Amino acid sequence: xxxxxxxxxxxxxxxxxxxxxxxxxxxxxxxxxxxxxxxxxxxxxxxxxxxxxxxxxxxxxxxxxxxxxxxxxxxxxxxxxxxxxxxxxxxxxxxxxxxxxxxxxxxxxxxxxxxxxxxxxxxxxxxxxxxxxxxxxxxxxxxxxxxxxxxxxxxxxxxxxxxxxxxxxxxxxxxxxxxxxxxxxxxxxxxxxxxxxxxxxxxxxxxxxxxxxxxxxxxxxxxxxxxxxxxxxxxxxxxxxxxxxxxxxxxxxxxxxxxxxxxxxxxxxxxxxxxxxxxxxxxxxxxxxxxxxxxxxxxxxxxxxxxxxxxxxxxxxxxxxxxxxxxxxxxxxxxxxxxxxxxxxxxx
Amino acid sequence: xxxxxxxxxxxxxxxxxxxxxxxxxxxxxxxxxxxxxxxxxxxxxxxxxxxxxxxxxxxxxxxxxxxxxxxxxxxxxxxxxxxxxxxxxxxxxxxxxxxxxxxxxxxxxxxxxxxxxxxxxxxxxxxxxxxxxxxxxxxxxxxxxxxxxxxxxxxxxxxxxxxxxxxxxxxxxxxxxxxxxxxxxxxxxxxxxxxxxxxxxxxxxxxxxxxxxxxxxxxxxxxxxxxxxxxxxxxxxxxxxxxxxxxxxxxxxxxxxxxxxxxxxxxxxxxxxxxxxxxxxxxxxxxxxxxxxxxxxxxxxxxxxxxxxxxxxxxxxxxxxxxxxxxxxxxxxxxxxxxxx
Ligand SMILES: Nc1ncnc2c1ncn2[C@@H]1O[C@H](COP(=O)(O)OP(=O)(O)OP(=O)(O)O)[C@@H](O)[C@H]1O
Ligand SMILES: Nc1ncnc2c1ncn2[C@@H]1O[C@H](COP(=O)(O)OP(=O)(O)OP(=O)(O)O)[C@@H](O)[C@H]1O
Ligand code: SF4
Ligand code: SF4
Ligand SMILES: [Mg+2]
Ligand SMILES: [Mg+2]
Numbered sequence: 001x002x003x004x005x006x007x008x009x010x011x012x013x014x015x016x017x018x019x020x021x022x023x024x025x026x027x028x029x030x031x032x033x034x035x036x037x038x039x040x041x042x043x044x045x046x047x048x049x050x051x052x053x054x055x056x057x058x059x060x061x062x063x064x065x066x067x068x069x070x071x072x073x074x075x076x077x078x079x080x081x082x083x084x085x086x087x088x089x090x091x092x093x094x095x096x097x098x099x100x101x102x103x104x105x106x107x108x109x110x111x112x113x114x115x116x117x118x119x120x121x122x123x124x125x126x127x128x129x130x131x132x133x134x135x136x137x138x139x140x141x142x143x144x145x146x147x148x149x150x151x152x153x154x155x156x157x158x159x160x161x162x163x164x165x166x167x168x169x170x171x172x173x174x175x176x177x178x179x180x181x182x183x184x185x186x187x188x189x190x191x192x193x194x195x196x197x198x199x200x201x202x203x204x205x206x207x208x209x210x211x212x213x214x215x216x217x218x219x220x221x222x223x224x225x226x227x228x229x230x231x232x233x234x235x236x237x238x239x240x241x242x243x244x245x246x247x248x249x250x251x252x253x254x255x256x257x258x259x260x261x262x263x264x265x266x267x268x269x270x271x272x273x274x275x276x277x278x279x280x281x282x283x284x285x286x287x288x289x290x291x292x293x294x295x296x297x298x299x300x301x302x303x304x305x306x307x308x309x310x311x312x313x314x315x316x317x318x319x320x321x322x323x324x325x326x327x328x329x330x331x332x333x334x335x336x337x338x339x340x341x342x343x344x345x346x347x348x
Numbered sequence: 349x350x351x352x353x354x355x356x357x358x359x360x361x362x363x364x365x366x367x368x369x370x371x372x373x374x375x376x377x378x379x380x381x382x383x384x385x386x387x388x389x390x391x392x393x394x395x396x397x398x399x400x401x402x403x404x405x406x407x408x409x410x411x412x413x414x415x416x417x418x419x420x421x422x423x424x425x426x427x428x429x430x431x432x433x434x435x436x437x438x439x440x441x442x443x444x445x446x447x448x449x450x451x452x453x454x455x456x457x458x459x460x461x462x463x464x465x466x467x468x469x470x471x472x473x474x475x476x477x478x479x480x481x482x483x484x485x486x487x488x489x490x491x492x493x494x495x496x497x498x499x500x501x502x503x504x505x506x507x508x509x510x511x512x513x514x515x516x517x518x519x520x521x522x523x524x525x526x527x528x529x530x531x532x533x534x535x536x537x538x539x540x541x542x543x544x545x546x547x548x549x550x551x552x553x554x555x556x557x558x559x560x561x562x563x564x565x566x567x568x569x570x571x572x573x574x575x576x577x578x579x580x581x582x583x584x585x586x587x588x589x590x591x592x593x594x595x596x597x598x599x600x601x602x603x604x605x606x607x608x609x610x611x612x613x614x615x616x617x618x619x620x621x622x623x624x625x626x627x628x629x630x631x632x633x634x635x636x637x638x639x640x641x642x643x644x645x646x647x648x649x650x651x652x653x654x655x656x657x658x659x660x661x662x663x664x665x666x667x668x669x670x671x672x673x674x675x676x677x678x679x680x681x682x683x684x685x686x687x688x689x
Contacts, residue, residue: 177636180636207405207406207574209615210636212630216632234547237620240622240623241627261624264622280555281577282577282604295519
């Protein structure tokens with residue numbers, strides 16, 4: 001396994017990254033036109049680090065995650081791009097080239113790369129006991145027998161902080177609280193010791209005190225398992241709390257990426273700057289918030305101009321409405337997609 | 349308790365010893381086997397024109413309290429006195445439907461998603477004018493004019509009037525919900541998680557709108573939310589609920605800076621801060637949210653409280669006002685040093 005000690009990058013490609021996404025386009029062919037949910041996304045996740053993917057509802061975070069796992073729902077399709085993953089068993093592999101239902105991807109999905117969702121019930125079966133579901137996952141991916149799988153399930157529940165694991169193994173998901181279900185999901189996701197965990201809004205539905213427990217748990221387990229995490233959320237607080245690097249998404253593209261301190265203390269893209277200003281912060285007195293005007297448009301057949309244009313207070317006439325800016329590295333570790341910072345135009 | 353501070357006007361709303369229990373039923377015969385004490389003895393006051401923020405974990409009784417206030421739900425016991433200038437005070441908790449009728453126009457509610465409970469075949473005009481029609485406040489012909497005006501007040505355009513809910517974004521829908529809540533020109537608005545489902549950039553727009561409207565129409569808000577930064581931003585005073593009770597309340601600044609209840613301290617500490625340099629040693633509460641159908645004995649918070657001592661396991665701490673308007677229900681409020689923000 002590659003354990004990178006050097007400063008990892010959230011921007012475009014790094015040779016040693018565990019996961020590298022380049023030029024990813026995932027579109028939905030709907031009756032109303034082509035919905036470009038993900039429209040040219042680049043980022044990389046170094047081994048053992050945490051990349052936060054942040055953005056507002058509908059900007060393409062979940063579709064990006066699903067593209068990585070090869071589980072894009074119809075009528076969606078990966079149109080372009082590469083997703084390179086350093087598999088422990090198969091070496092460097094290109095995930096988009098694999099048959100989404102084939103054996104190759106299935107030996108990676110659910111094993112080397114696993115995912116937890118906002119609503120755990122969507123991936124837990126209501127009719128099977130927790131113990132059955134956990135041990136089935138283990139049996140599917142590891143060479144152990146039924147008894148060993150059950151023992152490992154017991155250990156896992158204990159590790160994710162579920163009291164009385166022996167009893168819980170026999171219970172069904174609906175017997176558990178939201179926080180407990182999320183713990184079970186995490187146990188399941190970690191059962192095969194993945195090298196990459198994709199966490200899609202794992203704490204959004206939870207109370208703040210329970211959220212703090214789950215974030216702490218993910219952090220501990222990450223260190224213990226030497227695992228990388230792609231953390232998807234719309235909560236700037238959660239990002240600041242958990243991530244080493246941040247990629248800010250807007251309407252299907254990354255508009256800014258860099259180390260977490262750089263993004264929070266020195267944001268450069270007009271959208272990131274306004275986003276930081278629009279949130280109320282504890283202990284801070286302000287009579288009004290600086291809201292961003294307008295709403296996120298739906299990316300149906302979008303024109304090739306800056307997608308933040310109609311909400312951007314810094315827009316330049318004759319420039320921003322003419323082309324799509326490229327994602328450009330300002331510093332080795334900080335990239336921005338905006339004509340204020342570079343004239344470079346995105347290629348076709 | 350009677351109010352002896354003579355010069356201050358009577359509060360707009362005075363909630364006393366409010367209880368709302370739900371039966372827990374089991375089996376085919378739906379036998380009642382217990383009670384969910386959703387609201388379990390709450391005292392609160394709202395002065396005219398102020399915003400009281402109500403926070404607390406899921407299931408702590410916030411929505412139930414809000415619904416009792418607008419009498420969408422009949423309380424089990426207690427008093428809810430509404431004192432509107434120029435009208436006789438009324439106890440909403442015991443008022444009959446016909447008595448309530450003439451008071452309904454003074455109160456309304458904003459929901460997390462106002463369209464979940466509405467017919468998707470209704471237009472914006474139908475939705476916003478419904479309270480007017482139901483309470484027969486304006487004549488049929490005038491309703492549309494009023495709705496047109498309201499729609500503009502909340503920042504939408506009159507051309508939206510004949511559209512259906514599905515054609516709107518989350519933020520726009522919330523604006524329609526606010527317009528509906530304003531329709532009858534109310535004094536008191538219970539806002540139940542009005543920005544929780546919205547994106548951060550839209551959340552800021554709606555919070556600003558709510559503040560502007562409060563100024564313009566001297567509205568009083570009971571603002572329910574689980575996001576403490578939002579509550580701090582919008583509220584003059586805050587009440588923290590835990591397991592059906594108010595465990596602390598006080599002026600926003602004071603409560604956030606110097607909490608008097610260990611649960612408030614933990615809640616404040618758990619909020620993820622949007623500042624990577626402040627990844628601090630947070631207090632991670634053990635255990636789960638208390639179950640109001642089977643609350644722990646003594647102080648309901650004791651199984652999760654790091655300050656708990658023997659007395660906490662057996663004796664329920666009374667709510668005590670320590671400084672004029674800032675109080676808590678904890679045996680050791682004055683002894684322990686709690687950390688605020
Ligand atoms: N099955 C689908 N069919 C058509 N469009 C879809 C489908 N799934 C997603 N989309 C569209 O793709 C875009 C991106 O959706 P996605 O779920 O990735 O957003 P997100 O960033 O995860 O948002 P949220 O924060 O709300 O989860 C949206 O415009 C969405 O409407
Ligand atoms: N109609 C009902 N019948 C039975 N129990 C109910 C009913 N309404 C609420 N409860 C229970 O009362 C308690 C308080 O619920 P309430 O919805 O008021 O909590 P809340 O603080 O608003 O929570 P949330 O933050 O999740 O909205 C919960 O245990 C809930 O299950
Ligand atoms: S490219 Fe122009 S419109 Fe787009 S974010 Fe930059 S300044 Fe604003
Ligand atoms: S009364 Fe005891 S258990 Fe309850 S909050 Fe105070 S110290 Fe904690
Ligand atoms: Mg999503
Ligand atoms: Mg509620």
